[in-house]
Amino acid sequence: MAQQRAIRLSLKKPTHAVCVVGTDTSVDVYGSVPPGAMTFKVAGSSTVETYLEYDPKNVSELPADEHWPLDAEVDVIISMRAVSQNVDDAKVQVTYYGRNGSQALGQALLYLTGIEVSLDVDMDRTGTIKKNKADKKTWNWGPEGHGAVLLVNCDKDSSVSEGIDYSNSHLYSMADLQDMSKMLLSTNGPDEVFEKHRLVLHMSVNDADKVAVFHAQGGSHISDFKRVLGPDKLSYTVHRAVGEKEITFYVEGLTFPDADFLGLISFDLTLMDTDEMLLETPIFTDSVVFRVAPWIMTPNTQTPLEVYVCSIDEKETSQAKFVDAVTNLALRANCQLTICPPVDNRNDRWIQDEMEFGYIEAPHKSFPVVFDSPRNRGLKDFPFKRLLGPDFGYVTREPAYGGASSLDSFGNLDVSPPVTVRGKEYPLGRILIGSSFPKSGGRRMAKVVRNFLYAQKVQAPVELYSDWLSVGHVDEFLSFVPAPGQKGFRLLLASPNACFKLFQEKKDEGYGTAIQFEGLKNEKKKITIDEMLNDKSLRSDNQYAQKCIDWNREVLKRELGLSERDIIDIPQLYKLSDSSAEAYFPDMVNMIVLGKILGIPKPFGPIINGRCCLEERVQDLLSPLGLKCIFIDDYLSYHVLMGEIHCGTNVRRKPFSFKWWNIIP
CATH class of the missing domain: 3.75.10.10 (L-arginine/glycine Amidinotransferase; Chain A)
Structure with missing residues (x-):
């Protein structure tokens, strides 16, 4: 599961947020509380799953009216159940109450847009990619294990190429793609969301000389496959076309496991939010790991x-x-x-x-x-x-x-x-x-x-x-x-x-x-x-x-x-x-x-x-x-x-x- 992020609420104006379906997001109900408020209540749309985490020492029994005490350190967690058809088509409402709990002292609105962002590889080792709920950040050995496999692209598929295929920064043969492992980026949701957010594929500097990635950019010609990650580039902004739900990458190994390389390589896909001041903050990251096949x-x-x-x-x-x-x-x-x-x-x-x-x-x-x-x-x-x-x-x-x-x-x-x-x-x-x-x-x-x-x-x-x-x-x-x-x-x-x-x-x-x-x-x-x-x-x-x-x-x-x-x-x-x-x-x-x-x-x-x-x-x-x-x-x-x-x-x-x-x- 991706890391949790927190959304701050405001009593003055509605808050708008994008959530990746199936991931947990923390809602900060304490940052903007009206004077005199003692409890709060959370309500959400049918497409939003809401649950509260608390310490039994602070909350001895569940409140019958769902009014939770503000001094009980209760955490509010939300998760989108489905992809939104339109921007802001889901809502979470937090209402604050005074001592007697009968009159609302203030209300904070959170409008949500649910999207799908998933980076997937052949986790099950079947030769095909399926969306997998297993921990994609780990690689396990054995018949019950999981994790994708990567070949070192150490052959030479074209007579035009002067060296081993992995030494080339561009393709010389379409057959070369068969020596690489696929990696799929799946996206779904309102196009306006992706126009205002940036998808970034990136890898560690420690992996830079061990792997390269080609982006399949919609065609079937060699020139339609561009190397976007490798020894000379650690991150790549993925350009998503309107309505595009699946983006394909091809990954090649550049070196075998050795004394200074255990054989594991990780990739991260981060959804970046850009505000009016052009400052970017990550709101979601998905990760996958490959193991380079041994000789x-x-x-x-x-x-x-x-x-x-x-x-x-x-x-x-x-x-x-x-x-x-x-x-x-x-x-x-x-x-x-x-x-x-x-x-x-x-x-x-x-x-x-x-x-x-x-x-x-x-x-x-x-x-x-x-x-x-x-x-x-x-x-x-x-x-x-x-x-x-x-x-x-x-x-x-x-x-x-x-x-x-x-x-x-x-x-x-x-x-x-x-x-x-x-x-x-x-x-x-x-x-x-x-x-x-x-x-x-x-x-x-x-x-x-x-x-x-x-x-x-x-x-x-x-x-x-x-x-x-x-x-x-x-x-x-x-x-x-x-x-x-x-x-x-x-x-x-x-x-x-x-x-x-x-x-x-x-x-x-x-x-x-x-x-x-x-x-x-x-x-x-x-x-x-x-x-x-x-x-x-x-x-x-x-x-x-x-x-x-x-x-x-x-x-x-x-x-x-x-x-x-x-x-x-x-x-x-x-x-x-x-x-x-x-x-x-x-x-x-x-x-x-x-x-x-x-x-x-x-x-x-x-x-x-x-x-x-x-x-x-x-x-x-x-x-x-x-x-x-x-x-x-x-x-x-x-x-x-x-x-x-x-x-x-x-x-x-x-x-x-x-x-x-x-x-x-």
């Missing part, structure tokens, strides 16, 4: 829509074969394929590290948004120049100083499927960020990137320990795959212990002389199972790696609500180089997940009975889940460069069906 990541369990991979210099045949393998994989998974050519990647093949796909959503609109990492290598222009477009948004965060570390690449950024942890639901999963060991020095993801991820709220991040790895990315030791059952997924963790256990089994079966890297051409590191089991340095390196993975295992179990049966150990070995770990053979958890089809780095394990024993073990672990394992040779194209298939591919996935505003953070 949302999608986990491996979401349906894949489009696969991205880089083609490099044609002379590099290993990369060409890799691209062919990924092409076939995308075809089998019925996914669209985008091959980033050399002119766009500038010999940078690490497309997972450059960007992360997500989306934003409001009740009326949703579109993908690519988050561009601050690594800024050969692919640095690809997300902005090639992905930004109609209904495809872009966002980035750059460190203010110091540049980016390896942990700022987005192979170090993942998200779990939906989980429930100790009774708390995370229906959009939880973001996973690789970091340094707690309370120690080391590499961490840039604060500006971490702040952005935390500020989105709906996928509460979990920080893991990845700095033990040379590259330092979480995708080097974990992945998620879809699986039947209540949770709908399994967590895959790289496991040196599982690998040594497998090799020991094969030794005990009499295959100790089987060779790792057997199928590789020009590979000088061929080594038998016996030699790997007896290599003390390799054992020591992997004891360390296993301890680091086990530490993360416990964090993941605790923060994702997992049990051991939700985790599958994938055989993997590491080697230490300058005290940091690298994959000894192609890292099989660093895979691409396309529904039930998995593209897994070919490990070139010992061949036993015509089959790679590492591939066979992984198939035995994953095939019962209905997953198809396809092993792809990425040895020369990625592995020797300290990466694998996940690092060299990227996937845009279908958004969640769950609506983020129904979360209770």
